[in-house]
Amino acid sequence: MRRHRNDSCPLPSEITPPDRYFNRREVMAALAAAGTVGVGLSGTAAAAPLQASKNPRFSLKESPNSFEDITTYNNFYEFGTDKADPARRSSRFKPQPWSVKVSGEAAKTGTFTLEDILKPHALEERIYRLRCVEAWSMVIPWVGFPLGDLLRRFEPTSKAKYVTFKTVLRPKEMPGQAFPVLDWPYAEGLRIDEAMHPLAILAVGLYGRTLPNQNGAPLRLVVPWKYGFKSIKSIVEIRFTEKQPSTSWNRSAPHEYGFYANVNPAVDHPRWSQAQERRIGASLFASKQDTLPFNGYAEQVAGLYSGMDLRKYY
Amino acid sequence: MTSSPPTRRFRADKPLVFVLCAVPLAWLVLRAFGVSGLSLGPNPVEALLHGLGLWALRLLLLTLCVRPAAVLLRQPRLMRLRRMVGLWAFTYVLLHFLVWLVLDRGLDWPGIVADIAKRPFVTVGFAALVLLVPLAVTSTDRWMRRLGRHWHALHRLVYVAALLGSLHFLWLVKADWREPALYIAAYIALMAWRWRALRRA
Numbered sequence: 062m063r064r065h066r067n068d069s070c071p072l073p074s075e076i077t078p079p080d081r082y083f084n085r086r087e088v089m090a091a092l093a094a095a096g097t098v099g100v101g102l103s104g105t106a107a108a109a110p111l112q113a114s115k116n117p118r119f120s121l122k123e124s125p126n127s128f129e130d131i132t133t134y135n136n137f138y139e140f141g142t143d144k145a146d147p148a149r150r151s152s153r154f155k156p157q158p159w160s161v162k163v164s165g166e167a168a169k170t171g172t173f174t175l176e177d178i179l180k181p182h183a184l185e186e187r188i189y190r191l192r193c194v195e196a197w198s199m200v201i202p203w204v205g206f207p208l209g210d211l212l213r214r215f216e217p218t219s220k221a222k223y224v225t226f227k228t229v230l231r232p233k234e235m236p237g238q239a240f241p242v243l244d245w246p247y248a249e250g251l252r253i254d255e256a257m258h259p260l261a262i263l264a265v266g267l268y269g270r271t272l273p274n275q276n277g278a279p280l281r282l283v284v285p286w287k288y289g290f291k292s293i294k295s296i297v298e299i300r301f302t303e304k305q306p307s308t309s310w311n312r313s314a315p316h317e318y319g320f321y322a323n324v325n326p327a328v329d330h331p332r333w334s335q336a337q338e339r340r341i342g343a344s345l346f347a348s349k350q351d352t353l354p355f356n357g358y359a360e361q362v363a364g365l366y367s368g369m370d371l372r373k374y375y
Numbered sequence: 376m377t378s379s380p381p382t383r384r385f386r387a388d389k390p391l392v393f394v395l396c397a398v399p400l401a402w403l404v405l406r407a408f409g410v411s412g413l414s415l416g417p418n419p420v421e422a423l424l425h426g427l428g429l430w431a432l433r434l435l436l437l438t439l440c441v442r443p444a445a446v447l448l449r450q451p452r453l454m455r456l457r458r459m460v461g462l463w464a465f466t467y468v469l470l471h472f473l474v475w476l477v478l479d480r481g482l483d484w485p486g487i488v489a490d491i492a493k494r495p496f497v498t499v500g501f502a503a504l505v506l507l508v509p510l511a512v513t514s515t516d517r518w519m520r521r522l523g524r525h526w527h528a529l530h531r532l533v534y535v536a537a538l539l540g541s542l543h544f545l546w547l548v549k550a551d552w553r554e555p556a557l558y559i560a561a562y563i564a565l566m567a568w569r570w571r572a573l574r575r576a
Binding site: 130 | 407415416417418419420421481489490495496546550
């Protein structure tokens with residue numbers, strides 16, 4: 062399947078009137094509040110409201126999963142490998158204060174506070190499909206902003222062919238990091254054109270509130286056309302590189318998890334089929350649904366991979 | 376009224392073990408039917424499938440524990456419980472398979488056949504089920520008498536089935552092999568005990 066690059070996707074700034082941009086001061090206040098609110102039984106307790114403009118151009122018509130489904134069924138191995146572990150075992154995690162180290166092939170590098178990172182960006186809500194490599198899916202109303210808008214602020218050089226992200230390493234707050242299930246800290250990466258694509262966002266919230274710890278507070282990647290493991294959580298490092306970075310799941314099982322990890326019903330995981338998926342929250346008797354190429358975002362992103370053998374670059 | 380011989384006084388061990396083996400199933404059923412606010416969670420099919428599979432493996436390994444326990448604790452009566460535990464293990468295996476066929480794969484036969492043929496973890500799980508069928512069928516007193524000495528030889532297939540069941544679990548997990556490793560360690564320990572017992576005999 063070859064398609065030409067589709068540039069019909071407008072930038073969010075082109076379609077969202079400035080008066081609907083969300084009040085930045087309130088975001089800071091909300092994020093700060095999320096960090097200072099006492100530690101509850103679970104990370105969910107700390108969620109503070111956010112304001113974001115809805116972005117229908119980038120949103121699905123499907124109705125989102127419940128907040129409960131989204132926040133109690135998680136793969137976030139830093140808190141444990143059971144789906145219920147992240148909600149149960151993330152209450153000690155402190156997403157505030159937070160800073161992100163930016164390095165590599167860019168003009169403006171250094172360490173930036175979360176407030177620095179967020180300041181110029183208007184938050185928007187985007188309802189995206191999330192397809193896990195384990196053949197289940199959800200629909201999630203994220204609150205965030207385009208990754209590319211942030212990356213351009215660091216002025217990546219012509220050598221910046223890839224972007225690497227790292228998750229925070231805090232074994233005292235993240236009980237799953239006590240055992241090397243994966244090679245901590247978790248690392249993920251994108252090709253620069255993937256990272257600059259308007260569909261790729263950094264999320265700071267969901268359902269209009271700051272991200273619960275189990276969903277990757279305070280800052281996570283969301284790349285809706287790739288399997289969920291690419292959407293790295295609790296990011297503390299962004300690095301621009303010339304060479305393709307080594308990523309966690311790819312290191313763990315290279316023949317099972319590729320660097321690209323685009324959702325592709327035609328290329329099976331060696332141990333299970335990717336042709337169908339189970340929608341979380343459906344009844345016991347609901348049937349699976351067909352998985353769509355690029356998770357339904359083929360029209361927007363297939364052009365990024367024209368000419369590539371997607372069986373080889375899985 | 377028949378008068379029971381003095382040795383056949385009522386013992387609670389069998390009903391107790393029966394009920395204990397039924398508890399995980401009852402718990403899954405209560406959750407599946409949403410009794411008093413219980414639920415199978417956001418992914419009910421997975422919860423049911425994995426719950427049944429996990430208890431199938433646990434009970435299968437428990438079946439293998441009965442003889443070592445009877446010998447080591449000098450409680451030969453424990454052997455009377457083995458058939459029941461084994462049949463419960465088979466029940467969980469069968470329900471696990473049926474949930475997979477009907478709820479997970481939606482009776483998509485070409486897909487089911489392809490999975491069994493192509494995916495090693497499904498293949499070994501299915502092989503374990505197939506091996507257990509003749510054991511369940513020949514578990515009656517009548518079959519024991521009919522097969523005589525061959526009955527023991529046939530029922531050694533449970534060792535293969537338990538190994539395949541453990542591998543089925545190990546090959547399913549993505550990166551965290553700790554829990555399946557625990558079952559494999561238990562399997563190795565149980566088989567090592569048998570091997571030593573055999574060498575001593």
